[in-house]
Amino acid sequence: MEDNRRVVITGMGVICATGSTVAQFLAALQEGRQGIKEITLFDCTGYPSSMGAQIDGYEPLDFFDKRELRRLSRDDQFVLIAAHEACADAGLQSTARNGERSGVCLGVGAGGMRSAEAYHRQLLDGKRPRPSLLLPFVPSYATDRLAEHFGFQGPRASITTACSSSATSIAYGAELIKSGEADVMACGGGEALCELTFGGFCSLQVVDPLPCHPFDARRKGLTLGEGAAVLILEDKERALGRGTRIYGELLGYSLGGEAFHITAPEETGKEEARIMNEALQDAGVRPGEVDYINAHGTGTILNDQVETLAIKAVWGEEAHQIPVSSTKSMIGHCLGAAGGLEAVASLLAIQHHFIPPTAGFERGDEVCDLDYCPQPKSTEVRITLSNSFAFGGNCTTLVFGRGDL
Amino acid sequence: MEAVVITGVGVISPLGTGKEAFWQGLVEGRNGIEEIATFDTTPVRSKKGGLVQGFNPKDFIRPLKIRRLDRASQFAIAASRMALEDASLTIGEDVTPERTGIILGSGFCGVVSSEAFHRGQVLRGPGDLNPILFPNTVPNAAASNASIELGIKGPNSTVVQSFCTAEAAMLFASQQLLAKRADVIVTGGVDELSAILYRGWNELRLTAWDAGEGERSAPYDLKRNGFVPGEGAGIMTLERRTDALQRKARIYSQILGVAQTGGATHPGEGVARAISGALQRGGMKTVDFIDGAGNASPRLDRMEAEGLSFALSDRSLDIPISSIKSMIGEGIASGGVRIAADLLIMEQGVIPPTINYEYSDPLCGLRIVREGLKTPVRTILHTGISLDGTYMAIILGRGNGIS
Numbered sequence: 093m094e095d096n097r098r099v100v101i102t103g104m105g106v107i108c109a110t111g112s113t114v115a116q117f118l119a120a121l122q123e124g125r126q127g128i129k130e131i132t133l134f135d136c137t138g139y140p141s142s143m144g145a146q147i148d149g150y151e152p153l154d155f156f157d158k159r160e161l162r163r164l165s166r167d168d169q170f171v172l173i174a175a176h177e178a179c180a181d182a183g184l185q186s187t188a189r190n191g192e193r194s195g196v197c198l199g200v201g202a203g204g205m206r207s208a209e210a211y212h213r214q215l216l217d218g219k220r221p222r223p224s225l226l227l228p229f230v231p232s233y234a235t236d237r238l239a240e241h242f243g244f245q246g247p248r249a250s251i252t253t254a255c256s257s258s259a260t261s262i263a264y265g266a267e268l269i270k271s272g273e274a275d276v277m278a279c280g281g282g283e284a285l286c287e288l289t290f291g292g293f294c295s296l297q298v299v300d301p302l303p304c305h306p307f308d309a310r311r312k313g314l315t316l317g318e319g320a321a322v323l324i325l326e327d328k329e330r331a332l333g334r335g336t337r338i339y340g341e342l343l344g345y346s347l348g349g350e351a352f353h354i355t356a357p358e359e360t361g362k363e364e365a366r367i368m369n370e371a372l373q374d375a376g377v378r379p380g381e382v383d384y385i386n387a388h389g390t391g392t393i394l395n396d397q398v399e400t401l402a403i404k405a406v407w408g409e410e411a412h413q414i415p416v417s418s419t420k421s422m423i424g425h426c427l428g429a430a431g432g433l434e435a436v437a438s439l440l441a442i443q444h445h446f447i448p449p450t451a452g453f454e455r456g457d458e459v460c461d462l463d464y465c466p467q468p469k470s471t472e473v474r475i476t477l478s479n480s481f482a483f484g485g486n487c488t489t490l491v492f493g494r495g496d497l
Numbered sequence: 498m499e500a501v502v503i504t505g506v507g508v509i510s511p512l513g514t515g516k517e518a519f520w521q522g523l524v525e526g527r528n529g530i531e532e533i534a535t536f537d538t539t540p541v542r543s544k545k546g547g548l549v550q551g552f553n554p555k556d557f558i559r560p561l562k563i564r565r566l567d568r569a570s571q572f573a574i575a576a577s578r579m580a581l582e583d584a585s586l587t588i589g590e591d592v593t594p595e596r597t598g599i600i601l602g603s604g605f606c607g608v609v610s611s612e613a614f615h616r617g618q619v620l621r622g623p624g625d626l627n628p629i630l631f632p633n634t635v636p637n638a639a640a641s642n643a644s645i646e647l648g649i650k651g652p653n654s655t656v657v658q659s660f661c662t663a664e665a666a667m668l669f670a671s672q673q674l675l676a677k678r679a680d681v682i683v684t685g686g687v688d689e690l691s692a693i694l695y696r697g698w699n700e701l702r703l704t705a706w707d708a709g710e711g712e713r714s715a716p717y718d719l720k721r722n723g724f725v726p727g728e729g730a731g732i733m734t735l736e737r738r739t740d741a742l743q744r745k746a747r748i749y750s751q752i753l754g755v756a757q758t759g760g761a762t763h764p765g766e767g768v769a770r771a772i773s774g775a776l777q778r779g780g781m782k783t784v785d786f787i788d789g790a791g792n793a794s795p796r797l798d799r800m801e802a803e804g805l806s807f808a809l810s811d812r813s814l815d816i817p818i819s820s821i822k823s824m825i826g827e828g829i830a831s832g833g834v835r836i837a838a839d840l841l842i843m844e845q846g847v848i849p850p851t852i853n854y855e856y857s858d859p860l861c862g863l864r865i866v867r868e869g870l871k872t873p874v875r876t877i878l879h880t881g882i883s884l885d886g887t888y889m890a891i892i893l894g895r896g897n898g899i900s
Binding site (some may be wrong): 138212246264328 | 595623669885
C-alpha cells in the first residue's frame with residue numbers, strides 16, 4: 093500500500109443531448125443551451141410528459157459495424173463512444189499502452205434495459221425474441237466491453253446505485269488508485285432512455301410535463317436524459333511523469349446513506365449536509381474555499397428544496413454568495429451517467445474559468461433562494477463540489493480542484 | 498500494516514437459513530437443488546434451481562414492513578442482521594451509524610419488480626402503473642432497504658461484476674475500511690432467482706439440463722453441461738484488525754490478499770494472474786484448500802483449472818479443491834455464500850464435498866474433494882471466474898475464532 097497517492101483526471105469523453113464530444117458539450121454549457129425536446133425513441137402517449145434529453149440524430153452505424161451492434165445496447169454504445177474520446181484525450185487509445193495497471197469502474201443506471209424491454213415486449217406478444225438482446229442486461233456488461241476494447245486488464249467494478257452510480261464510480265476508481273491497486277482507471281457511466289424508467293418516474297409523479305426547471309418556483313419534476321461520460325483517472329505522479337494534460341484533481345469524496353426512505357430525501361437536509369461536510373473534510377477544503385457547486389438539482393419539488401437546505405446548513409451565511417447550478421437543466425437527468433457528466437462539467441468549469449448555468453431559471457421560492465446562475469458567467473474556478481443523490485438515500489459528493497493546487 | 502478481518506457472518510441458502518443450518522447441509526453434502534415448483538419452467542430446457550426454502554421474513558423484519566420489501570431486500574436485511582449480531586455489534590452502541598457502511602453485490606436484485614412493472618406498461622398501458630413497484634426495480638434497493646432497516650449511514654454502495662459480484666463488493670468494502678472511511682462494513686452478495694431470470698439464463702444456453710445424466714450441478718465433471726441457477730445471501734461483517742482485536746472480537750478470518758484482473762488474450766492467464774497476485778499480496782506460495790468457483794459451465798471450469806495450474810504449477814494437483822455450487826447452484830453474487838462457507842470451513846476444520854462429481858475431466862486435473870474431509874484449514878484460496886473476463890482471487894487466513 094502506497095501512502096499519499098493523489099488522483100488526477102487526464103482524459104474526458106462525453107456524449108449527451110447537447111453534444112457528442114467534450115468540445116460540443118462545453119460550448120453548450122457556455123451558451124446555456126438546452127437539449128430537451130419531445131422523446132421520439134418510444135411512444136409517450138398517455139404519460140404526463142413527453143419531454144426528454146434524447147440524443148438526436150444518433151446513427152449507430154457511424155460508430156459500430158452491424159456485428160458489433162447485435163451485442164451492444166444503446167447504453168453500451170454511448171459508453172464506448174465516450175470512452176474512445178476519453179482514451180484518445182488521455183493518450184491511451186492504443187491498447188498496448190494500457191494493461192494490468194489499468195482498470196475500469198463504471199456507474200450503471202438502467203444499463204441494457206432498452207434491449208431487455210424489446211425482448212420482454214416480444215415475449216409478451218407471444219413471439220420468440222432474439223436471445224442476444226439479453227446479453228447487455230447484466231449491469232457489468234458495459235464495464236467489460238470498455239475493458240475489452242481498450243485493453244484494460246486491471247480491477248473492474250460496476251456501481252449500481254441508480255442516480256449516484258457514476259459519481260461513486262469516480263470515488264471508488266480513485267480509491268483503487270490511491271491504494272495502489274491500479275495506476276489508471278476509466279470511470280464514469282452511461283444511460284439510455286428507456287420506457288421502464290420513464291414510466292417509473294411518471295408513476296411517482298415526479299416528471300415535469302415541460303422541460304425541467306431546477307430550483308425554479310415553476311418546477312414540477314425532472315426530465316430524463318441519456319448519454320455517457322468517461323473520465324480517465326490517473327496517479328498524479330504518473331501523469332506528471334508522462335507530461336500529459338491534467339484537468340483537475342479529485343481532492344476528496346464521501347459516500348453515505350441517509351437510512352431514511354427508499355425514494356424521499358430526509359427533509360431537513362441534515363444527512364445531505366453531513367455528506368457534503370465529510371467530503372469537504374476529506375478534501376481538506378473549507379466551505380468558503382469552494383467556488384462552484386454543481387448541484388444534484390433534479391427539478392423535483394422535494395430534491396431541490398432539501399438540497400438547498402443542506403447547502404445552507406453547510407455554508408451558513410455564505411450560502412447566498414456561492415454559485416450553485418444544475419446542469420440537468422440542459423442535459424436532463426441522465427441517471428447512471430449523471431454523476432460522470434456533472435464531473436466533466438465541473439472540471440470544464442475549472443479549466444475554462446466559468447460557471448455553467450441553470451438554464452431557464454427565472455425565480456426561486458421561499459426556500460430556494462440561492463444564486464442558481466441562470467446565465468453562464470466567467471470567473472476563476474479553483475474548487476468545485478458536485479452532489480449526486482439517489483434512490484435508497486445513496487448520497488455521493490465529489491470535490492474537485494485545479495490540477496496545480 | 499493494517500488488515501481487514503471478518504468478524505460476523507449471516508447466510509441464507511438453499512441448504513438453510515443461518516450459519517448452523519447452512520453448515521449442517523454443507524458437511525452432509527446435501528443437495529439443495531430441486532425441481533422448481535414456484536414458477537413455470539415448461540417454456541425452457543432446464544427444470545431445476547437452488548431456491549431458498551423455508552425462509553421466514555418475520556423472523557427478521559417487523560410484519561408491517563415486510564409487505565413493501567421485495568424478496569431480495571428481505572434477504573439482505575435478514576443476512577445483514579445476522580452478520581452484525583454474529584459479530585456482537587450493535588449499531589448506535591458499539592459503532593455509530595455514520596461509521597457503519599454497507600456495500601453489497603447485487604445478483605439481479607430488482608429484476609422481479611422491473612419485469613412486473615414493464616409487464617404492466619405493455620399490457621395495461623401508461624394509465625395504470627404501480628408506483629410501489631418502481632423503487633424496487635433498482636439493483637441497490639436491497640442494500641438501501643437494509644441500510645434503512647438497520648440504521649446504517651456510512652459508505653453505502655451496490656456493485657455488480659458478472660460472476661464476481663460479491664467478491665468485487667468485498668474488495669470495495671475492504672478498501673473503504675483501509676482508507677478509514679468507516680469502522681464496520683457489512684458486505685457480501687444477494688441473489689434472487691425469478692422466472693424471468695431463469696428464462697434468460699436458459700435462453701443464453703448457460704444452464705444445466707438433462708442430457709442423459711440427469712439435470713445436476715456437477716462442477717469439474719467431464720459430463721457437466723451448464724450451471725444450475727441459485728439464490729441466497731451471504732453477508733459478512735468486516736472491520737480493521739486493530740479494532741477487532743481491541744474489542745476482543747471473535748475473528749473468523751483475516752483477508753490476506755485480494756487480486757482482481759481482467760481478461761488477457763488467453764483467459765487462463767487472466768485467472769492465473771489473479772491467483773498469483775493474491776498469493777503474492779498474502780506473502781504465500783500455497784494454501785490448505787481451494788474454494789473453487791466451479792459452476793459446471795464447460796468453459797469456465799476448464800479456465801479455472803488452467804489458471805490454477807499456471808499459477809500453482811504442480812501444487813494445483815495436491816491442494817484439495819471443492820465447489821459448494823454443486824449443492825447450492827450459481828447466482829452471480831453467490832461468492833457471498835461461498836465466503837460464508839470459507840469461514841465455517843476454517844472454523845470447523847472440515848472441507849465439504851463436491852457432490853455429483855463422477856467422471857474426471859482431463860482438462861480439470863485437480864484434487865477434487867468427493868467426500869467430506871476433516872483437516873485443519875488455515876488458509877483458503879477463493880477464486881472468482883466470470884463469463885465476461887473478470888477474475889478474482891481472495892486469500893483468507895484463519896483467525897482466532899477456532900472452536
